[in-house]
Amino acid sequence: MISRRNFLKTTAAGIAGITLPLAAFEIVDPRKLMAQEAKNPAKVRWVFLVDTYKCVGCGLCVKACKQENEIPYDANVTRTWVERYVLTKDGEISADTPKGARDGFTNSKIDLGQGKFKDIKKEDIDKAYFVPKLCNQCDNPPCVQVCPVGATYQTEDGVVLVDRKWCIGCGYCIMGCPYGVRFFHPVHHTAEKCNFCYHRISKGMKTACVDACPFGARLIGNIKDHNDPVTKIIMNERVGVLKEEYGTKPQVFYVGLSREVK
Amino acid sequence: MKNHVLRPLFVVMGIVALILLARLVVVPKDFGAHERGYMYGWHRKSDEQVWKDFKVKYQGKEYCQGCHTDKYDAINKTPHKIIQCENCHGPAVDHPSDPPKLEIDRSRAQCLRCHYPLPYPTSGRSKIRGIDPDKHNPDVECSNCHNPHNPMGGLK
Numbered sequence: 001m002i003s004r005r006n007f008l009k010t011t012a013a014g015i016a017g018i019t020l021p022l023a024a025f026e027i028v029d030p031r032k033l034m035a036q037e038a039k040n041p042a043k044v045r046w047v048f049l050v051d052t053y054k055c056v057g058c059g060l061c062v063k064a065c066k067q068e069n070e071i072p073y074d075a076n077v078t079r080t081w082v083e084r085y086v087l088t089k090d091g092e093i094s095a096d097t098p099k100g101a102r103d104g105f106t107n108s109k110i111d112l113g114q115g116k117f118k119d120i121k122k123e124d125i126d127k128a129y130f131v132p133k134l135c136n137q138c139d140n141p142p143c144v145q146v147c148p149v150g151a152t153y154q155t156e157d158g159v160v161l162v163d164r165k166w167c168i169g170c171g172y173c174i175m176g177c178p179y180g181v182r183f184f185h186p187v188h189h190t191a192e193k194c195n196f197c198y199h200r201i202s203k204g205m206k207t208a209c210v211d212a213c214p215f216g217a218r219l220i221g222n223i224k225d226h227n228d229p230v231t232k233i234i235m236n237e238r239v240g241v242l243k244e245e246y247g248t249k250p251q252v253f254y255v256g257l258s259r260e261v262k
Numbered sequence: 263m264k265n266h267v268l269r270p271l272f273v274v275m276g277i278v279a280l281i282l283l284a285r286l287v288v289v290p291k292d293f294g295a296h297e298r299g300y301m302y303g304w305h306r307k308s309d310e311q312v313w314k315d316f317k318v319k320y321q322g323k324e325y326c327q328g329c330h331t332d333k334y335d336a337i338n339k340t341p342h343k344i345i346q347c348e349n350c351h352g353p354a355v356d357h358p359s360d361p362p363k364l365e366i367d368r369s370r371a372q373c374l375r376c377h378y379p380l381p382y383p384t385s386g387r388s389k390i391r392g393i394d395p396d397k398h399n400p401d402v403e404c405s406n407c408h409n410p411h412n413p414m415g416g417l418k
């Protein structure tokens with residue numbers, strides 16, 4: 001018969017035996033990591049600036065984004081979209097984004113979904129405007145923290161990318177993003193999101209949406225470069241970010257943001 | 263200590279060793295904590311290159327200048343100069359080798375993106391001249407009468 005004492009002894013030895021090889025395979029050296037974080041040698045930190053006064057809601061940015069980044073055109077998912085906000089004199093807020101504004105806003109009626117529309121009279125409008133949305137490439141990206149397999153990560157220049165080969169499609173990041181910018185790619189079945197057109201900005205080009213915007217409502221810049229016109233606007237003018245209270249440190253800045261924009 | 267107690271322990275240890283060995287083989291060498299540290303930079307480094315190598319499709323207006331000089335010069339004299347050619351003709355990719363021709367979006371919806379009147383007080387949209395699509399020559403393509411490369415230049 002095995003005694004109580006013996007049982008406890010062998011169990012302890014067994015657990016030690018199992019954990020030993022785990023420690024031997026340790027990859028992360030916390031001291032090395034700390035040093036890495038402190039140095040932060042990055043010379044580039046991509047940021048985005050949206051001017052909501054300039055946006056006319058033509059949706060040409062959404063159209064260009066979908067084609068540039070191979071997001072199936074007719075699938076109701078998109079990396080960037082434009083929202084319309086209409087505030088009436090009685091204090092009511094209406095908002096819509098039909099097909100993510102891929103085809104712009106060619107109707108004064110607000111799309112309530114399920115084939116219902118709301119007509120708002122011109123005289124009743126207090127203010128109305130368009131707000132383009134995209135990934136905020138947060139400094140504290142919650143989507144990255146929740147990824148169990150290291151498939152989504154942040155590059156040195158601040159862009160959050162998704163490794164399509166590594167993504168297991170669990171969807172935690174989609175739930176974790178407070179801005180709702182993530183979705184499943186209908187073809188690759190992996191998590192998908194705006195990456196500031198990483199293939200373009202790393203070649204010195206602008207993102208497809210910035211190039212497509214006829215009105216200069218979208219700009220991309222490097223916040224570490226103090227001569228960058230975008231940096232100057234962010235530093236010297238009144239700009240806001242979305243959902244600051246979440247502590248995600250979003251890096252998409254808005255001119256003319258209003259409190260009803262969520 | 264009896265064998266039948268130790269045996270399952272050996273089995274478990276064997277499995278753990280196997281998993282660790284498999285991890286050595288399966289997990290690529292470049293997988294680990296990179297510039298943004300363990301919390302945000304834990305990834306396969308080579309995937310960054312995969313994204314950088316993604317195909318560029320939109321080439322920009324200057325790309326068209328050399329070959330479609332007439333269109334380029336014409337539109338630049340008008341308020342439509344702010345609109346990229348590819349917004350109406352689709353991404354150039356490697357045009358003219360592939361695709362040899364670009365699409366021409368003649369749809370009324372394309373023009374209405376900007377010219378459908380939405381008199382929103384705090385948006386630039388209210389400053390663009392709009393037309394009511396139900397009254398302004400319905401069912402006829404806009405480009406039948408207007409030249410998109412020269413919208414102010416009189417009708418066709």
